[in-house]
Amino acid sequence: MNKLSIITKGFIKENPVLVQLLGCCPTLAVTTSAINGLGMGVSTMAVLICANIVISILKKVIPDKVRIPCYIVVIAGFVTIVQLMLKAYLPALDKALGLFIPLIVVNCIILGRAEMFASKNSVVDSALDGIGMGLGFTVALGIMGLIREFLGSGTAFGITLTANAITPMGIFMLAPGGFFVFAILIAVINFASKGKAIKKKSFGCEGCAMAGTCSGSSCSEKEEASA
């Protein structure tokens, strides 16, 4: 596969947040300002790249049956490293992101890429995939943070823009605003690509990164239950 296309597909064609709709929890929770969104994106990207590389190296060693616990241990190790680094060098960001730093472990993007890409491809390709997907995640969170910060407090990256002239709409900093901005972003992507971009028409098992791993049968049973 073309090396460049591995990177570009991550942040445009297969953007993890806006097209694949993975990792919704941090996307909604930490994007109260552009800086927080970018910080979360970069932290996740660091974990994603490292985990992809290590899992790709270990792909022949890890037995197939216990691969998910193995992936989780690798990911959790890197998350702990990122957590300690943030505490030491960026305490303000650590405070703002809070609980969502340890929760990078259960971010479906990372486990999903480990399962779908790193366990099947070479080390270099996996690293590039990590960079591409990480950039896509960071850009999406940055854009969402920028919109919510601008509407919610009239600033961008902490610089006052309209806060003195127009009363900011505080609701965009709160939970409902998060859902709403995310909805509008996906609708815009739907509109711009004439409905082609979003492969998943609704949330369900087929789009879940864990679909292949959650013993298959449980998924088909659930599909039947919801059918």
Place this chain on the structure above:
Amino acid sequence: MKEIIVIIMSVILVDNFVLSQFLGICPFLGVSKKLDSASGMGFAVTFVMVLATAATWPIQKFLLDPYGIGYLQTVVFILVIASLVQLVEMTLKKYMPPLYKSLGVFLPLITTNCAVLGVTINNISDELTYIQSLFNAVGAGIGFLLAMVLFAGLRGKLEDCKMVPVSFQGIPITLVTASILSLSFMGFSGVVEGLFA
């Protein structure tokens, strides 16, 4: 007693895990199409949350803290939760087939549910006692269940609606609905302060 009621009420209504803390969004959006699967998922999450809290709190207090290895919290907790979920699944399958039938299908998905890991870490960082932690987990689970059931009802109505603009069909309108539901939950802010006033 007062304290426990305050913890439960605030985690169900004011700081609802899904609608105001954004934990467990994936199952909230993924498994809320039908009422029975939504409530099944909600009960399974409540069950695992309480078990996970019961297991992780002593580990933190008697193992990680005394030996000064608190930085291993993330690694240890996620492993404990993952193995616990496996254990519960196997036990239910063997000894309680009816319960396995209704809850078992959701269990593998719960390992990577951030709400479960979130509640265990929150219990430690909020410095709750063991009893308070358990009730906090129960409350968080009930809050999750409440949000799931309410949202499943709303989505049922949404299916019948044919007036949605093309770009908003599917996921965007679902998210707008979630936004309105979370807006209505904001009305509960301040309820807990007035509870014993």
